[in-house]
Amino acid sequence: MQLDHRRIAVTGAFGALGAATVQAALAAGARVVAIDRTDAPSGGLGQATCLGGVDLADARAAKEALAAAAQALGGLDALVNIAGTFRYETLADGNLDTWDLLYRVNLRTAVAASQAALEHLQTGGRIINIGAASALKAGAGVGAYTASKSGVMRLTEALAEELKERGITVNALLPSILDTAPNRADMPKADFDRWVKPQQLADVILFLLSDQASAITGALIPVTGRV
Numbered sequence: 001m002q003l004d005h006r007r008i009a010v011t012g013a014f015g016a017l018g019a020a021t022v023q024a025a026l027a028a029g030a031r032v033v034a035i036d037r038t039d040a041p042s043g044g045l046g047q048a049t050c051l052g053g054v055d056l057a058d059a060r061a062a063k064e065a066l067a068a069a070a071q072a073l074g075g076l077d078a079l080v081n082i083a084g085t086f087r088y089e090t091l092a093d094g095n096l097d098t099w100d101l102l103y104r105v106n107l108r109t110a111v112a113a114s115q116a117a118l119e120h121l122q123t124g125g126r127i128i129n130i131g132a133a134s135a136l137k138a139g140a141g142v143g144a145y146t147a148s149k150s151g152v153m154r155l156t157e158a159l160a161e162e163l164k165e166r167g168i169t170v171n172a173l174l175p176s177i178l179d180t181a182p183n184r185a186d187m188p189k190a191d192f193d194r195w196v197k198p199q200q201l202a203d204v205i206l207f208l209l210s211d212q213a214s215a216i217t218g219a220l221i222p223v224t225g226r227v
Helices: 016-027 059-073 096-117 143-166 181-186 198-209
Strands: 007-011 031-035 049-051 078-081 126-130 169-175 220-223
Touching (some): 007 016, 031 059, 049 059, 059 096, 078 096, 096 143, 126 143, 143 169, 143 220, 169 198, 198 220
Parallel strands (some): 007 031, 031 049, 126 169
8 A cells, every 4th residue: 555755643653553553654655743642762663753742632732733743744644543542440440530531532632633633634635533343332341431432433423524525534443452562461361363463453544544545434444353
């Protein structure tokens, strides 16, 4: 999949999926600004411009970060909203603050970053969000997480309708369990081969960024491996 000279901002870029997406986009010929709340990796992320210490749930910080990304790249063709987190917590034993945290990190960051990107995106632009397959039917202990990811899905559908006359597509991927070090530590007896690798999900993101996906918008696409 070729993304020659495509100018892309990736949030949550220093985590496992974010870094895989940044590296895949660079390999496909894109130019990338990597944005995250944590500090930038000491070795950087290839040729990507790294913006660390950005709280994307803050509207002003998001606006400044996306403006900086557009300036660094000479414009913006796409935004990939990967910033997010997870908590397993039953309601009976849990804390209301967990619901606020997951709303803020999973949904509000996507809203603020997307809003900030709108003034920079032109016809042919892309916004890609990360929902969750588990948000299609929540189970015990993931109510707060799936509620926030359901919000991401509704954001995707509403924004796709809002932007279709501008020729900007908005889609979301719904992954199952990602094969990351923290997930392996949390579930050491699981069959890791059944999980989705970050690179596999990054490949689907690249497809949605490509010209071949120009007719797809408002889609919620499961990427669930063999879970």
